[in-house]
Amino acid sequence: MAVSKRDYYEVLGVARDVGEDDLKKAYRKLAFENHPDRNAGDKAAEERFKEATEAFEVLRDGDKRPIYDRYGHEGLSRQGGAAGPGFDPRSVFADLFGGMFGDLFGGGGGRGGPQPGRDLQVGVEIDLIEAARGVTRTVKIPREENCPECAGSGARKGTQPVVCKRCRGQGVVLMAQGIFRVQQACSGCGGRGTVIADPCGRCRGHGRIEVSRTIDLQIPAGVDSGNRVRIQGEGEAGDPGARRGDLFCLIRVREHSLFHRDGANLICRMPVTFSQATLGTELDVPTLDGTIKHALPRGTQSGEVLRVAGRGMPTVRSDGRAGRTGDLLMQVIVETPRNLTKRQEELFRELAELEQKNVSAQRKSFFDKLKELFAPEETPAPEQAP
Numbered sequence: 001m002a003v004s005k006r007d008y009y010e011v012l013g014v015a016r017d018v019g020e021d022d023l024k025k026a027y028r029k030l031a032f033e034n035h036p037d038r039n040a041g042d043k044a045a046e047e048r049f050k051e052a053t054e055a056f057e058v059l060r061d062g063d064k065r066p067i068y069d070r071y072g073h074e075g076l077s078r079q080g081g082a083a084g085p086g087f088d089p090r091s092v093f094a095d096l097f098g099g100m101f102g103d104l105f106g107g108g109g110g111r112g113g114p115q116p117g118r119d120l121q122v123g124v125e126i127d128l129i130e131a132a133r134g135v136t137r138t139v140k141i142p143r144e145e146n147c148p149e150c151a152g153s154g155a156r157k158g159t160q161p162v163v164c165k166r167c168r169g170q171g172v173v174l175m176a177q178g179i180f181r182v183q184q185a186c187s188g189c190g191g192r193g194t195v196i197a198d199p200c201g202r203c204r205g206h207g208r209i210e211v212s213r214t215i216d217l218q219i220p221a222g223v224d225s226g227n228r229v230r231i232q233g234e235g236e237a238g239d240p241g242a243r244r245g246d247l248f249c250l251i252r253v254r255e256h257s258l259f260h261r262d263g264a265n266l267i268c269r270m271p272v273t274f275s276q277a278t279l280g281t282e283l284d285v286p287t288l289d290g291t292i293k294h295a296l297p298r299g300t301q302s303g304e305v306l307r308v309a310g311r312g313m314p315t316v317r318s319d320g321r322a323g324r325t326g327d328l329l330m331q332v333i334v335e336t337p338r339n340l341t342k343r344q345e346e347l348f349r350e351l352a353e354l355e356q357k358n359v360s361a362q363r364k365s366f367f368d369k370l371k372e373l374f375a376p377e378e379t380p381a382p383e384q385a386p
Contacts, residue, residue, distance in 0.1 A: 005073050006051070008054075008055035008058055008059055008068065009055075009059070011051055011052055011055040012026045012027060012030065012052060012055050012056065012059070013026055013030075014026045016069070018059075020060065023056065023059055023060060024056075024060075027052055027053070027055075027056040030048070030049075030052040031049060031052060031053065033045075034046070034048040034049040034052065035049060036049060058076065062228060063230065064076060115238055115239045115242055116238040116239075116242045116243045116244070116245060117144075117235050117236040117237045117238035117242070117243065117244045117245035118144075118235055118236045118245045119235045119236075119245040119246045119247070119248060120141060120143055120234070120235045120236060120245060120246075120247050120248070121228075121247070121248045121249075121250055122139050122141055122217075122247065122248075122249055122250070123249075123250045123252065124137050124139065124217060124219065124249050124250070124251060124252070125252045125253075125254060126219065126223075126251065126252075126253055126254070127253070127254050127256070128253060128254065128255075128256040128259060128261065128288070129288060130219070131219075131221070131222070131223050131224065131251075131253045131313070132221060132222070132288050132313055132314065133221055134218075134219060134220050134221035134222075135219050136216055136217065136218055136219070137216075137217045137219060138214060138215070138216055138217070139214070139215055139217060139249075140212055140213070140214050140215075141212070141213055141215060141234075141247065142210055142211070142212050142213075143210070143211065143213055143235065143236045143237075144208040144209070144210055144211075144236045144237055145208060145209060145210075145211050145236075145237050146207065146208055146237045146240065147200060147202055147203035147206070147207055147208055147209050148202075149200050149201070149202040149203065150200035150202070150203060150207065151240065152207045152208065152237065152239070152240045153196075153200075153207060153240060154196045154199060154200055154203060154205040154206060154207035155196050155197075155198060155199065155200060155205075156198040156199060156200050156201065157200070159197070159198045161192075161194035161195060161196050161197075162194060162195055162196075162197055163193070163194055163195075164186060164188050164189035164192070164193055164194055164195050165188070166186055166187075166188035166189070167186035167188060167189060167193065169193045169194065170186070170193060171185065171186055171189065171191045171192055171193035172184060172185055172186055172191065173186050207239075207240075208236075208237060213234075215231065215234055215247065217229065217231065217249050218231075219249065219251065220316055221314045221316070222264075222313060222314040222315045222316040222323070223251045223253070223316060224251070224253060224261070225251060225252050225253045226250075226251070226252075227250075227251045227316070228248045228249065228250055228251070229248070229249040229251065230246055230247075230248055230249075231246060231247040231248075231249065232246050233246065234246065234247035235247050258286060259288070261313060262329075263313075263326065264312050264313050264314070264315050264324065264325065264326025264327075265312045265313070265326040265327050265328070265329055266288070266311070266312045266313060266326065266327075266328050266329065267328075267329045267331060268285075268286060268328060268329070268330050268331070269331050269333050270283065270285065270306075270330045270331065270332055270333065271333045271335050272296060272300070272332055272333070272334055272335065273334075273335060273337075274334060274335070274336065274337065276296060277296070277299070277300045277301070277302070277332065277334045278298070278299065279298060280295070280296055280297050280298035280299070280300070281295075281296050282294070282295055282296070283295075283296050285308060285328070285330060287308070287311045287328060288311070288313075289311075292308075292311075294306065294308055294330070296332070300332050300334075301332075301334070302332060302333055302334035303331065303332065303333070304331075304332050305329050305330065305331050305332070306329075306330040306332065307327050307328070307329055307330075308327060308328040308329075308330060309327050310325050310327065311325075311327060311328035312325055312326025312327045312328055312329075313325065313326050314326075
């Protein structure tokens with residue numbers, strides 16, 4: 001029988017709206033308490049360490065966390081696993097603590113192979129129409145590429161880097177510090193594990209050069225301010241043999257002069273005349289796709305909201321495809337005329353006289369209550385002696 005996983009927030013002892021700093025603090029505390037080097041032979045502590053690391057890895061991921069919040073463990077399993085293929089608690093711990101600590105489970109360590117490239121981020125501003133329909137934007141980004149002269153090795157063409165004698169190619173040296181084995185970058189090779197005896201003339205041994213690249217960003221329909229669109233493999237180059245980083249596009253949607261966005265719904269304030277609200281009419285209602293006809297019922301009050309289904313914003317699903325479309329909420333604003341013609345004033349005065357003769361039940365009830373509120377209290381008559 002399969003064992004159900006605990007809630008990740010419960011594992012780390014944090015609230016569901018926890019921020020990045022508090023998330024790191026909670027994980028750091030649990031990681032130190034259950035560190036295998038502090039609990040030699042304690043399988044339960046090792047499992048707690050792995051469980052906390054998996055929870056931290058998911059909750060700090062901007063793509064995985066929303067899926068988990070909405071669909072739980074089942075949603076993550078459909079995406080290929082909670083922490084992804086090749087999940088290694090050692091690499092997560094080393095990443096958080098800046099590579100200070102070595103192998104956590106008693107084996108060798110080292111740099112863990114070629115390092116992937118850094119992720120990059122670019123900000124893009126679009127308008128509401130573009131956010132509703134999706135848009136392609138072209139941006140220029142500076143990024144590091146592997147040097148074409150040395151293919152990223154840093155060594156002059158025809159030569160190869162040599163293994164560092166101090167760390168024997170590991171890139172790190174281990175030092176005992178209390179109960180931990182502290183792992184530090186080798187000063188002889190700067191943590192690379194190799195030494196370049198004859199550096200490349202173009203990149204001067206760095207292995208990379210900075211270039212400017214033009215990228216076409218496909219922004220899906222339904223994005224909102226604060227959303228990030230991920231373009232895989234468009235970040236900086238990694239070590240030879242390692243994957244490139246990703247490019248994240250941070251979206252900002254400009255405010256619209258007519259529509260206010262509320263999630264998937266759009267809100268529009270619709271001014272109507274006194275006579276239109278009283279008698280009812282057919283209005284020309286603006287939408288993102290043009291003007292449509294919509295009935296205004298008789299006797300509509302100022303502030304009432306009329307719903308036009310399916311005329312709001314599309315939503316973006318976790319897989320990047322378009323989801324449901326929201327509604328247009330039309331808030332009716334009855335305008336009181338300010339500058340009347342002589343004829344309009346005559347008509348309104350006639351209307352006022354009629355309203356005095358035919359007071360509505362609602363107004364009559366109001367005035368009755370008002371009269372009771374300010375009516376003088378009656379003084380009870382004195383009792384007469386028998």
